[in-house]
Amino acid sequence: MRPHHFLICVVVLISGSLLAQPPRGPMVISPQVHPDKKVTFRYLAPLAKEVKLSAQFEKAPLSMTKDSIGIWSVTTNPVKPDIYPYSFVVDGITVMDPANVDFFPNERFKASLVNIPGFTPMVHELRDVPHGSVNYEYYPSVQGTTGSLVVYTPPGYDKNAQQKYPVFYLISGTTDTEETWFKVGKTNLILDNLIAEGKATPMIIVMPYGNVQARIKEQKGGAKPADPTGRESTDALSRSKEFEDDLVKNILPYIEKNYRTRTDRNSRAIGGFSRGGGQTLRAAFGNMDKFSWICCYSSYLSQQEIEKQYPAIVNTPDNTNKQLNLFWIGVGVEDFLYNQTAEFMNYLKSKQVRYKSHVSLGGHTWMNTKLYLNETAQLLFK
Amino acid sequence: MRPHHFLICVVVLISGSLLAQPPRGPMVISPQVHPDKKVTFRYLAPLAKEVKLSAQFEKAPLSMTKDSIGIWSVTTNPVKPDIYPYSFVVDGITVMDPANVDFFPNERFKASLVNIPGFTPMVHELRDVPHGSVNYEYYPSVQGTTGSLVVYTPPGYDKNAQQKYPVFYLISGTTDTEETWFKVGKTNLILDNLIAEGKATPMIIVMPYGNVQARIKEQKGGAKPADPTGRESTDALSRSKEFEDDLVKNILPYIEKNYRTRTDRNSRAIGGFSRGGGQTLRAAFGNMDKFSWICCYSSYLSQQEIEKQYPAIVNTPDNTNKQLNLFWIGVGVEDFLYNQTAEFMNYLKSKQVRYKSHVSLGGHTWMNTKLYLNETAQLLFK
Numbered sequence: 174m175r176p177h178h179f180l181i182c183v184v185v186l187i188s189g190s191l192l193a194q195p196p197r198g199p200m201v202i203s204p205q206v207h208p209d210k211k212v213t214f215r216y217l218a219p220l221a222k223e224v225k226l227s228a229q230f231e232k233a234p235l236s237m238t239k240d241s242i243g244i245w246s247v248t249t250n251p252v253k254p255d256i257y258p259y260s261f262v263v264d265g266i267t268v269m270d271p272a273n274v275d276f277f278p279n280e281r282f283k284a285s286l287v288n289i290p291g292f293t294p295m296v297h298e299l300r301d302v303p304h305g306s307v308n309y310e311y312y313p314s315v316q317g318t319t320g321s322l323v324v325y326t327p328p329g330y331d332k333n334a335q336q337k338y339p340v341f342y343l344i345s346g347t348t349d350t351e352e353t354w355f356k357v358g359k360t361n362l363i364l365d366n367l368i369a370e371g372k373a374t375p376m377i378i379v380m381p382y383g384n385v386q387a388r389i390k391e392q393k394g395g396a397k398p399a400d401p402t403g404r405e406s407t408d409a410l411s412r413s414k415e416f417e418d419d420l421v422k423n424i425l426p427y428i429e430k431n432y433r434t435r436t437d438r439n440s441r442a443i444g445g446f447s448r449g450g451g452q453t454l455r456a457a458f459g460n461m462d463k464f465s466w467i468c469c470y471s472s473y474l475s476q477q478e479i480e481k482q483y484p485a486i487v488n489t490p491d492n493t494n495k496q497l498n499l500f501w502i503g504v505g506v507e508d509f510l511y512n513q514t515a516e517f518m519n520y521l522k523s524k525q526v527r528y529k530s531h532v533s534l535g536g537h538t539w540m541n542t543k544l545y546l547n548e549t550a551q552l553l554f555k
Numbered sequence: 556m557r558p559h560h561f562l563i564c565v566v567v568l569i570s571g572s573l574l575a576q577p578p579r580g581p582m583v584i585s586p587q588v589h590p591d592k593k594v595t596f597r598y599l600a601p602l603a604k605e606v607k608l609s610a611q612f613e614k615a616p617l618s619m620t621k622d623s624i625g626i627w628s629v630t631t632n633p634v635k636p637d638i639y640p641y642s643f644v645v646d647g648i649t650v651m652d653p654a655n656v657d658f659f660p661n662e663r664f665k666a667s668l669v670n671i672p673g674f675t676p677m678v679h680e681l682r683d684v685p686h687g688s689v690n691y692e693y694y695p696s697v698q699g700t701t702g703s704l705v706v707y708t709p710p711g712y713d714k715n716a717q718q719k720y721p722v723f724y725l726i727s728g729t730t731d732t733e734e735t736w737f738k739v740g741k742t743n744l745i746l747d748n749l750i751a752e753g754k755a756t757p758m759i760i761v762m763p764y765g766n767v768q769a770r771i772k773e774q775k776g777g778a779k780p781a782d783p784t785g786r787e788s789t790d791a792l793s794r795s796k797e798f799e800d801d802l803v804k805n806i807l808p809y810i811e812k813n814y815r816t817r818t819d820r821n822s823r824a825i826g827g828f829s830r831g832g833g834q835t836l837r838a839a840f841g842n843m844d845k846f847s848w849i850c851c852y853s854s855y856l857s858q859q860e861i862e863k864q865y866p867a868i869v870n871t872p873d874n875t876n877k878q879l880n881l882f883w884i885g886v887g888v889e890d891f892l893y894n895q896t897a898e899f900m901n902y903l904k905s906k907q908v909r910y911k912s913h914v915s916l917g918g919h920t921w922m923n924t925k926l927y928l929n930e931t932a933q934l935l936f937k
């Protein structure tokens with residue numbers, strides 16, 4: 174978050190201001206993180222009847238109070254240092270924080286991000302260490318469409334012109350975009366910090382966009398009006414299969430052609446969160462010749478699907494165990510997918526498929542994805 | 556924009572959903588661009604009393620009407636193909652479009668972007684041509700802070716391991732971020748397309764964050780509560796000077812160390828929009844030994860400032876003209892800075908300082924910045 178109060182002096186030079194934009198009024202600083210880790214949130218809305226703060230560190234929205242010039246504010250209790258999504262609910266309407274440029278890239282909801290730094294620097298914080306680079310790339314995707322990727326290259330990638338790197342394919346969740354692991358998951362900073370401490374093997378991390386059908390609809394047209402019932406018959410498995418094909422047939426070849434990668438299965442990891450975790454399991458189980466490291470964050474596959482689609486995984490567990498350098502499963506006890514994920518782990522155990530697991534506190538959140546990425550990134554390619 | 560209606564089926568696997576999040580209701584498709592270039596905008600708000608569309612292609616907000624399930628919508632008249640910022644005004648509150656992931660990176664306001672494609676592909680549209688890459692970089696900035704840059708490298712940059720490229724430093728406007736030229740200005744697509752057509756010299760484009768003081772405040776702390784008066788004494792010139800120092804002492808050396816650049820003044824261009832245009836003129840006039848191509852978009856310097864700070868520019872015009880490969884000034888007749896920019900051009904003319912100019916239609920908008928970038932990128936480094 175950047176404080177903006179000093180920008181007012183150049184308010185005559187606003188760029189991109191809407192023609193119909195109202196007068197700007199006073200600048201507002203929000204969020205403001207205090208040294209004791211309390212946070213003050215502010216929102217300018219002189220005409221609003223009620224403004225609440227909806228934040229992932231609170232179980233329920235907090236009421237905000239309006240001052241004499243119409244700035245609503247609330248100061249929280251001390252918050253556990255981390256990065257949290259939050260929104261304002263203004264007379265029932267959820268909005269991002271206009272004073273905060275840090276936002277949650279997502280196709281369904283709009284949330285801002287508040288970064289509460291640790292008393293000592295946390296693994297996802299910007300530190301004075303060598304930094305990798307995050308590259309936005311286009312690649313030839315399915316049905317003649319052009320796909321988008323976000324690719325992390327480790328510090329020194331451009332200088333070590335001979336070195337080849339292992340690759341971690343990292344998939345975000347439902348309605349997330351290819352930017353979410355970067356902007357919310359802080360993949361680049363976590364890896365910069367782990368590599369600086371010698372805790373992670375320098376690797377390339379490829380963050381694809383998980384929803385291939387959306388790309389096709391976007392580029393080929395055919396967007397239809399909203400379904401007023403909100404119901405639509407689709408098939409998660411076939412949609413996941415479409416992504417898996419794009420990953421294996423388009424993304425891997427593009428990355429291995431354009432980046433200095435090691436291309437053996439021991440140098441390829443795949444991981445994902447939520448829907449991306451399901452896509453991870455399907456892509457890995459369906460392509461054991463290509464991936465040997467699996468990181469499943471807050472997701473699972475059903476026993477039925479495994480036995481129907483990937484019987485060899487559970488029928489020849491010794492082979493599965495021999496092939497996998499890592500099979501890691503993480504979930505929070507408050508995650509709404511906790512029960513299914515627990516069943517999944519118990520099922521694998523009953524079939525003698527080996528895996529490592531981390532059952533954490535918390536729910537189906539990006540606070541937990543950072544925790545899981547930090548833990549698993551230290552295990553990969555070793 | 557990506558259509559999302561088919562995501563509903565995996566609504567149980569939503570990632571990052573706020574703990575206190577309300578039920579999601581039906582999916583909404585917005586915006587929907589029709590073949591005749593009319594656009595339908597939709598916003599789900601069953602409880603709202605009034606919803607309007609505020610879009611840069613309309614002089615005033617358009618009223619939207621609510622259907623039986625609470626989806627507000629409006630369909631516009633045919634819109635001139637381009638990319639436009641827009642927002643919804645919901646009971647007086649300006650919000651982004653929750654159904655649209657394309658947004659305007661800015662520190663002061665929140666707007667979404669609608670892309671109305673041309674009947675034939677426009678210069679900023681994604682085409683099936685070789686694509687460059689857009690890199691997010693950190694660099695050591697002023698006062699021990701870490702700065703952020705967005706860097707475009709042209710198609711083939713990674714393959715032509717010997718080739719060195721000229722560099723265009725391109726600065727965005729007030730309250731914009733280092734992402735705005737990429738996400739709104741479509742710098743990468745414009746250059747990809749011009750290079751594919753042989754109209755632009757392959758170049759590296761460096762897009763810095765223009766507000767150095769904000770970075771210092773952010774990283775060193777010291778954010779203060781909002782100034783309720785909205786007034787603050789600051790000095791545009793000194794703030795611009797701070798950026799100029801960062802550019803010359805930190806950004807140039809970082810780029811020339813980490814990218815394959817040509818480092819003579821004939822291989823360095825500088826340009827910017829709005830506040831970034833002022834910073835461009837100051838950085839160029841103050842560092843004629845470093846830059847020889849100037850692109851000023853919708854901005855100006857006052858006669859007083861030039862005569863006080865950069866007298867040599869106007870006192871020895873022959874030398875100025877000899878040193879500059881290009882001095883380009885663009886402004887729209889509806890731009891609120893039109894008069895000052897016209898005075899600026901007339902003043903330069905009276906001093907026999909040569910420049911090229913493009914007085915366009917339209918105002919102080921990112922539709923015009925794309926127009927100006929497209930025109931000037933074809934002139935640089937030739």
